[in-house]
Amino acid sequence: MSGDQMNEAVEGHAPVGQRADRRPGEAPEGTVFMSRTKSFTRRTRELPANLVRTWEAHAHRYVVEPRRGVGYTTVAEDFTLDLAELFGRSAPVTLEIGSGTGEQIVAAADAHPERNFLALEVWVPGIAKLVSKAVEAGVDNIRVIEADAAQALPIMLEDACLDEVWTFFPDPWRKARHRKRRLVSDSFAREVARLLRDGGMWRLATDWDDYAWQMRDVIEACEFFENPYAGERLDPEDPQPQRGGFAPRFEGRVVTHFETRGIDAGRHAHDIVGIRRPRG
């Protein structure tokens, strides 16, 4: 097994679409191990006492426990989500991939009660913090799933079911030998394009410059996306400074603690947008 691969516990199956009522952190009986390359490293699933209380009281409102495949972060190969059933209504759905502690998605759900918000995150303490914020905000238009987006999305969501997809500050994987772990890639772009309705938006942001160039390149290389800022908003730091292609800051993107840390370290964010071209 390469250094870029990690073991992951295999989790037992739970009923399809059932909301979580278990506490995270305990490996089920019959745990075995497997390996695959991922865009994230395994972190603790243990929660501090305050978040255990939050989870036990409120996770059932927000956290969806899918039928599992191999590992805590995978879904079974035939697991599908009915979004209207999940939210109890039909409304435009925004998917946030890598929601962290939920700062962005809870703020958006609070500001847009007419929309539905789905989060995918692999970090259980972050999911618990999202739940805590959702309770505090009193919102009911968020659902979150502990799942690896790269594994789960191709399986569980149908074509053209999403209005927007957000990928804000994905793990940068700075070292050249780790770049293959970056979530935003040509193949991932094709999957996001499959999920978006015609005219739907993929909004991205990063404060790692070379990941910003990569995001711009991925969007512009994908036949299914149009970059509305192609050739505009040039960046002199760009190795191809005549290219441009960076969007103005998305007005709905709040300054998260994660972005603040980057600003304090002297970095600044680039926003990138891809618009789903009409099918056929």
Ligand SMILES: C[S@@+](CC[C@H](N)C(=O)[O-])C[C@H]1O[C@@H](n2cnc3c(N)ncnc32)[C@H](O)[C@@H]1O
């Ligand atoms: C750097 S943090 C940014 C969090 C948040 N978007 C923000 O702006 O504050 C990236 C997040 O993506 C999550 N993540 C990484 N790979 C993922 C994947 N394949 N599927 C779902 N979440 C993932 C990580 O656990 C982490 O919480």
